[in-house]
Amino acid sequence: MTNATLRTDQVADLAFYMANPKCLNLSHAGTGKTPSVCVMQWFMWTQHGIGTVWAQPKSLLKKNKRELLRFTDFRDEDVVIVDGTPKQVEKQLNSGAKVFLMGFRRMTLCWRKLPEFVKAVHIDEFHMGYKSADSQNSLALFKMFDTGRMTHFIPMTGTLIDGKLSSAYPAIRVIDPRYYISHENFLNYHGVKDIDGKIVSWRNHEKLSKIFGRHAILRTFASVHGEQEVVHIPEMVDMEDKQRTYYDKFHDDAVLELETFYIDGTLPGVAFARARQLMEHPNLFPDLANPGQFIDVLNGEPTGKEERLKVHFEEHYLNEKPLIIFTPMIPQQMRVAELLKQFKIPFVTINGSISQKKRDDASDAFEQGLVQAVLATPQTAAFGYNWQFCGKREVDHMIFTALDFGDATFVQARQRAIRGKRSSPLRLTTLEYIESIDQHICHLIWRKSVDANKVDPSRPVLQLSGFEAKSEKLAA
Numbered sequence: 001m002t003n004a005t006l007r008t009d010q011v012a013d014l015a016f017y018m019a020n021p022k023c024l025n026l027s028h029a030g031t032g033k034t035p036s037v038c039v040m041q042w043f044m045w046t047q048h049g050i051g052t053v054w055a056q057p058k059s060l061l062k063k064n065k066r067e068l069l070r071f072t073d074f075r076d077e078d079v080v081i082v083d084g085t086p087k088q089v090e091k092q093l094n095s096g097a098k099v100f101l102m103g104f105r106r107m108t109l110c111w112r113k114l115p116e117f118v119k120a121v122h123i124d125e126f127h128m129g130y131k132s133a134d135s136q137n138s139l140a141l142f143k144m145f146d147t148g149r150m151t152h153f154i155p156m157t158g159t160l161i162d163g164k165l166s167s168a169y170p171a172i173r174v175i176d177p178r179y180y181i182s183h184e185n186f187l188n189y190h191g192v193k194d195i196d197g198k199i200v201s202w203r204n205h206e207k208l209s210k211i212f213g214r215h216a217i218l219r220t221f222a223s224v225h226g227e228q229e230v231v232h233i234p235e236m237v238d239m240e241d242k243q244r245t246y247y248d249k250f251h252d253d254a255v256l257e258l259e260t261f262y263i264d265g266t267l268p269g270v271a272f273a274r275a276r277q278l279m280e281h282p283n284l285f286p287d288l289a290n291p292g293q294f295i296d297v298l299n300g301e302p303t304g305k306e307e308r309l310k311v312h313f314e315e316h317y318l319n320e321k322p323l324i325i326f327t328p329m330i331p332q333q334m335r336v337a338e339l340l341k342q343f344k345i346p347f348v349t350i351n352g353s354i355s356q357k358k359r360d361d362a363s364d365a366f367e368q369g370l371v372q373a374v375l376a377t378p379q380t381a382a383f384g385y386n387w388q389f390c391g392k393r394e395v396d397h398m399i400f401t402a403l404d405f406g407d408a409t410f411v412q413a414r415q416r417a418i419r420g421k422r423s424s425p426l427r428l429t430t431l432e433y434i435e436s437i438d439q440h441i442c443h444l445i446w447r448k449s450v451d452a453n454k455v456d457p458s459r460p461v462l463q464l465s466g467f468e469a470k471s472e473k474l475a476a
Contacts, residue, residue, distance in 0.1 A: 004070045009224060010036040013217050018043065022153040022175045024216035026456065029158045029383070029415035031224045034064060035071045037122055037154060042072035044120055045098045050152065051117045053100045055107040056124035058083070059356055060384045064124065065101055074098065082106055104129030108140040111149075119151045125383050126155035127408060131167035133183040138170045145174050158415075159408030160212075161452040161459070165190050165202045168455070172208075175215050201447075205454035212456065220458045221418065228418055229425040234466035236434050237304045239279070246297060247278050247436070275437055276329075280305070280402050284331035294331065305401055305431045306339060312399060312429070313343040316372065322390030323373040326381070326413055327401040336375055336401060347373035350381045366390055378404045378413040388419040400430045403441050407449035407462050430464050439465055 006014065013036040017023060025033045044050040056064060061081045068079050080097035082089055083106065093100070093113050100114060104123075121144060123129065130138050144150040155171045169186045172179055180186040189207070191199035212218065221228065239247060250271075277285055282303060287293040302310075309325075316323045323345070327333050330351055340347045348362035348371050359380065366374045369391020374381070378400075387395055395417045403410065417426055432438040442465035449462040 004035070006035055006039060006071070007032065007224075009219060010039075013219075014039055014043070016217055017154060020215065021151060022215070024160070024171055024175070024212070025154060025156045026160055026212060026216045027158060027219040027224075028221040028458070029412055030221055030419045031158075031219045033156045033158075034067050034124070037124075037156060038064075038068045038071040040154070041068065041099050041120070041122070042074060044152065045074075049117055050119050051098045051100070051115060052120040052122055052152075053102065053107060053111065053114055053118050054122045054124065055102055055104050055129065057128055057383065058103045059359060059380075060124055061101050061103070062360070063384060068099060068101075082110070104137050108137050111140065111144055119149070121145075121150050121153050123155045124157075126157040126171060127159050127162040127167060128157075128383070130155070130170040131162050133166065133169050133173070133186075141170065142173060159411060159452070159459075161208075161455050162408040163406050163448045164199075165205070165208065165451060165455065168208055172211060179211060202451050205451065208455045218456065218458060221415075225421045228422050230414070230418070230428060231425050232428045232430070232464070234430050234432055234464060235308060236466040237308050237431050239304045239433055239436070240298065240301055240307070242298050242301055243278070243282055243303055246282065247275065250275060250278060272437065276402075277331075279303075279433055279436055279438070280327075280329050281331035281335055283335060303335075304433060306335060308431055309336065309339055309399070309401065310343075312397075313339060313345060316397070317343045317345055320372065321397065322366070322369075322393055322395045324387055324395060324398045324417060325373065325375045325401060326378045326399070327375075328377055328379060328404040329402060330377070332402060333375060333377065340373060340375065345373050346371040347375050350374065350376040352377065352380050354380075363387070369393065378409045381413070381416065383412050385416050386419045387416040388422070394422065394424055395426070396424050397427045397429065400428070403430065403438070403445065403464065405441060405444055407445045407452060407459075410445060410462060410464070411460065432464075432466055439467055442467075 010032055013025065017036070017040045027033050041052045044052065054064065065079050065081060068074060069076065078098045080092050080095050080100055082092045082100050082102040089110060093110065100118065130141060132138060145153065153174050160168050160171060166187060169180065169183055180189070187199065190202050190204050192201040192203055194200050278297065282297040284294040285297045287295045325336060327336060333349065333351060337349060348365050350359045350362050363385050365371050366387060367389065372390065374387060389395065398414060398417055414428055432442065445462050445464060449460065452459040453461050
């Protein structure tokens with residue numbers, strides 16, 4: 001028998017699904033989207049004989065199967081995770097299960113082989129697999145519904161607007177293609193283009209708001225758990241002298257001569273990447289003369305951000321409080337790991353090069369209080385994980401050593417420590433180099449968050465930079 005029940009608001013969500021075969025759940029992370037979707041899958045099978053394919057990031061497969069068994073009376077054999085070799089996948093698809101959990105790519109490859117009674121498509125963290133209208137995943141999703149093979153649809157994400165308004169198009173296309181004749185029509189209606197036809201900003205946000213108001217559930221974290229106090233503290237950091245010299249010379253001359261090679265910054269994309277590497281991990285700078293190797297540009301000197309991290313690590317070493325550190329760059333993560341070891345802070349590491357099992361084990365170790373810190377890339381750890389508590393201690397500090405370019409990534413990452421009602425404020429520390437491209441990155445995030453907020457006012461406008469004047473002037 002099931003040992004868990006839905007909250008009142010989750011029952012209302014369930015009723016919405018029943019009344020709307022194709023709809024969205026855009027509720028914030030931590031509000032409990034999963035339970036009502038699980039019960040909906042049980043309802044469709046027991047009342048209508050409709051099975052479900054549930055696509056999601058592979059890191060969520062085991063967690064969501066546990067939730068499905070917890071909130072419904074499905075038996076273990078009724079719920080199968082589809083993954084492995086071709087023979088294993090074929091056996092799983094023909095297992096007689098009622099719900100099939102799989103990754104995004106797996107669904108793209110094998111949806112035609114699902115049993116005929118599977119007519120419902122549910123997708124967790126939709127924005128991670130279907131933000132582009134011309135991707136293979138999205139094209140397959142469109143075909144599932146255009147052919148009439150699938151009839152029911154629930155995408156789940158708190159960040160459907162992920163950096164650009166067009167990330168919402170695939171979901172709308174499935175729910176009702178009549179809103180936009182084509183993807184091109186969507187871009188023409190919502191995009192503002194420059195003379196070369198490149199979209200430089202977005203407009204007509206109110207149409208998307210009306211579509212979501214008609215077809216989506218959106219529960220804010222505050223509406224479910226009450227207001228949470230989150231204190232954002234941007235820390236402005238000076239580069240170390242040699243680091244600043246190299247960075248400024250590269251910025252001014254678009255070229256930097258090192259001992260064994262030149263760094264060429266004449267191409268904009270390359271220049272941006274190289275400048276960021278000089279900022280964030282010059283001690284592990286790619287050796288352009290020997291691919292796959294690194295050199296220490298600073299000859300052993302720590303960076304400005306590493307010096308600032310030492311202050312925070314000393315604090316956590318003394319008070320023994322748990323800590324979450326995010327950085328999107330693996331070499332910088334390696335440097336931070338060495339600092340944690342110096343301060344004898346027990347930690348686990350999560351990034352894309354670590355197997356899913358080891359990531360899950362690392363998360364479990366932190367949740368159980370076996371280690372004091374998590375060092376993670378936001379790309380791999382900004383969803384699914386519940387890190388509000390480390391053992392019995394509530395996490396009250398999160399550090400972003402460097403920022404990813406997405407506003408959605410930041411919002412999702414900070415929600416790892418806001419999974420229920422908090423008893424203490426959460427301190428968010430972002431490290432930002434003075435007079436650097438960090439300001440540009442913060443401004444990109446701000447612009448993306450403004451667009452998201454115009455469609456969904458519950459999405460926060462993210463002013464993450466310590467230099468507020470630029471964005472405030474633009475917002476005025």
